[in-house]
Amino acid sequence: MFDAVLFDCDGVLVDSEPITNGVLREVLNESGWALTQAECMQIFIGKAVRDERARIEAETGKPFTEAWLKAFYERRNARLLAELKAMQGAVDAVSVVHRQVAGRIACASGADRAKVVMQLDMVGLLPYFGERVFSGHDLPRSKPAPDVYLAAAAHLGVDPARCLVVEDTATGAQAGLAAGATVWGYCPEGHGRAFDGMPVARVFHHMDELRSLFAAPLAG
Incomplete structure (x- = not known):
């Protein structure tokens, strides 16, 4: 179906969003911005923290410094x-997809690359991706701009139009669509309303669905 598959990381491959946003909420509250967990998730999911610099400064009344960001990263x-x-079923799904597209997979995240590599390594997924890990922090623009997906596709030598992007947020889906890829929305909880009004080709709710869709040709 596709020549390559490009995965987001947080919320797609690893169940990191509640952890990361829990820590972010703690440090923002300590800095003077009182947020509920739901509010923090709504504002920051799918985005790089540094991209919300202006809002953080406005809400806390304090400068956004590299020292503050470093302290957040360390606690996170x-x-x-x-x-x-790992997200339930993610390791098996990635294994099947990796085999079906002859290893042409990549991880394209809005998070810092060190975090992404650490997470993939922790859950046993790094061997499938190797050096094919890309961060929006290393590019002129992060998601929702398409840069990180364009960089991943170029590295693999695949036309973005022949790539599948797997995303769990509207911000990430927008990036994949802007790159010209087909986007499947992963929504392990809820009904996929995050993708309402967006031309995502499919919404699925468990990584077993992704595994089955790619494993099917093996039976034929």
Whole structure:
């Protein structure tokens, strides 16, 4: 069906969003911005924290500094190392997809690359991706701009139009669509309303569905 598959990381391959956003809410509250967990998730899911610099400064009344960001990263990473797990079914799904597209897969995230590599390694997924890990932090624009998906497709030598992007947020789906890829929306909880009004080709709710869709040709 596709020549390559490009995965988002957080919320697609690893169940990191509640952990990361829990820590972010803590440090923002400590800085003077009182947020509920739901509010924090709504504002920051699918985005790089540094891209919300202006709003953080406005809400906290304090400058957004590299020291503050470094302290957040350190606390976040400690919590991830203690608690992170793969999304249910993700390892099996990635294994099948990797085989079906002859290894032409990549991880394209809006998070910093060190975090993405750490997470993939923790849950046993890094061997499938190797060096094919891309971060919006390393490019002129992060999601919802298409840069990270365009970079991943170019590295694989595949036309973006022949790529499948697997995303769990509207921000990420917008990036995949802007790159010219087919986008499937992953929504492990709820009904996929995050993708309402967006031309995503499919919404699925469990990684077993992705595995089955790619494993099917093996039976033929």
